[in-house]
Amino acid sequence: MDHRDAPSSHSPQKVRRRRVFYIPGYDPIHPRRYRELYRKEGAAQAAISGYQIDLIGRQGPGTYGWQVTGRIDGTETEAEFDVLVWADIVRDSMKLNIAQTYLLMARTAWTYIASGTLWRLMRLRKGPVIAALYPVGMLILQLILALLLGHILGYVAAFLAGQLPLPGAAAIAYVLVFGATFIVLLGWFRKIDHRLYVYYLMHDYAYSARSKGANPPELEARIALFADQIAEALLSDVDEVLVVGHSSGAHLAVSILADLLRAGRVPRDGPALTFLSLGQVVPMVSFLPDAHRLRRDLQDMSVQSRIAWVDVTAPGDGCAFALCDPVAVSAVAPDSGKNWPLVVSAAFSKTLSPARWKELRWRFFRLHFQYLCAFDQPGDYDYFQITAGPLTLADRYRDRRPSASRIETPVSKYTSITP
Numbered sequence: 381m382d383h384r385d386a387p388s389s390h391s392p393q394k395v396r397r398r399r400v401f402y403i404p405g406y407d408p409i410h411p412r413r414y415r416e417l418y419r420k421e422g423a424a425q426a427a428i429s430g431y432q433i434d435l436i437g438r439q440g441p442g443t444y445g446w447q448v449t450g451r452i453d454g455t456e457t458e459a460e461f462d463v464l465v466w467a468d469i470v471r472d473s474m475k476l477n478i479a480q481t482y483l484l485m486a487r488t489a490w491t492y493i494a495s496g497t498l499w500r501l502m503r504l505r506k507g508p509v510i511a512a513l514y515p516v517g518m519l520i521l522q523l524i525l526a527l528l529l530g531h532i533l534g535y536v537a538a539f540l541a542g543q544l545p546l547p548g549a550a551a552i553a554y555v556l557v558f559g560a561t562f563i564v565l566l567g568w569f570r571k572i573d574h575r576l577y578v579y580y581l582m583h584d585y586a587y588s589a590r591s592k593g594a595n596p597p598e599l600e601a602r603i604a605l606f607a608d609q610i611a612e613a614l615l616s617d618v619d620e621v622l623v624v625g626h627s628s629g630a631h632l633a634v635s636i637l638a639d640l641l642r643a644g645r646v647p648r649d650g651p652a653l654t655f656l657s658l659g660q661v662v663p664m665v666s667f668l669p670d671a672h673r674l675r676r677d678l679q680d681m682s683v684q685s686r687i688a689w690v691d692v693t694a695p696g697d698g699c700a701f702a703l704c705d706p707v708a709v710s711a712v713a714p715d716s717g718k719n720w721p722l723v724v725s726a727a728f729s730k731t732l733s734p735a736r737w738k739e740l741r742w743r744f745f746r747l748h749f750q751y752l753c754a755f756d757q758p759g760d761y762d763y764f765q766i767t768a769g770p771l772t773l774a775d776r777y778r779d780r781r782p783s784a785s786r787i788e789t790p791v792s793k794y795t796s797i798t799p
Contacts, residue, residue, distance in 0.1 A: 466602050
């Protein structure tokens, strides 16, 4: 049944207890950043919207997480958060030296260009494509600057050494100074990457491109582990199990949930299972030649009726494929129609005050995390009401129409769901 045709007589299910599984994007940072972000931004949103949220850190072995108590619309709720961590995989994939990173850049660019994927992605949204080209352009620029400065300083050194009565002194001086300058400058660029995000983004886009969209073995193993954790929660005494996938975490969540459905691990008499994808970049992977697994998972998730899937993006987020239906644009929507996802906009330019929007407008990476933050002119999207409020995700968006400006044109060149 299509989510837009849900019967109006439905009585919303009150949520008292909830499990939330948050799947971050390609992020090497310790998950405590997400706890502190939730603490800070949740308090800010509660003050703006007039409700109460309190966060308690969680100790002990197992997954990293925290507990939240909320009092929203007169209802008290409890939510237990788990961050499904794959930062170790991310860090391992980033352990490349400078020379290896340049080789990786060349291979990644070739994968997207030769397959025709880059040109098709540009037909959707130019923002994330520019974000993908940014590290390529910056790495090339850094290389040119290192070569140029090395040549200039090497030439000066050669000129000075040429005044000495030593055979070959000028050539030796040029080579030594050029080489030292080249190595030091490239190393300095790498050292300040926490401000430039060049190496970080290069490794991000390269991770899926290495296998042309197929999941590497270590990621498949982690997906299976995450599925086990969610399946266990579905057997617990909670009212809703909410899976949140942000950025690259969105396509991981699609595969995890599709696996659970195919394996019959979503009990009909269990808690509501819902899926919220935020700032998704699904086409960066699903458009690649060997992303058969992801395309199959997208198709399966689009036709099922057990898991409500709401996809939230915003045109102001230049790092996401804003309002692009990930199933439709990947050209895997069945001819008979689909149920999900419900594509809605967080509308940053409206849900943030003019002063706040002006402050954040050009902070692209910060805006990519705005979905997890407070809005000072909130609309119907409120991350904290979704995760700590009394309604399931399905009930909260039951009567919500999809964004009129969503993009559903099938664009992907590769549509096969089997190898």
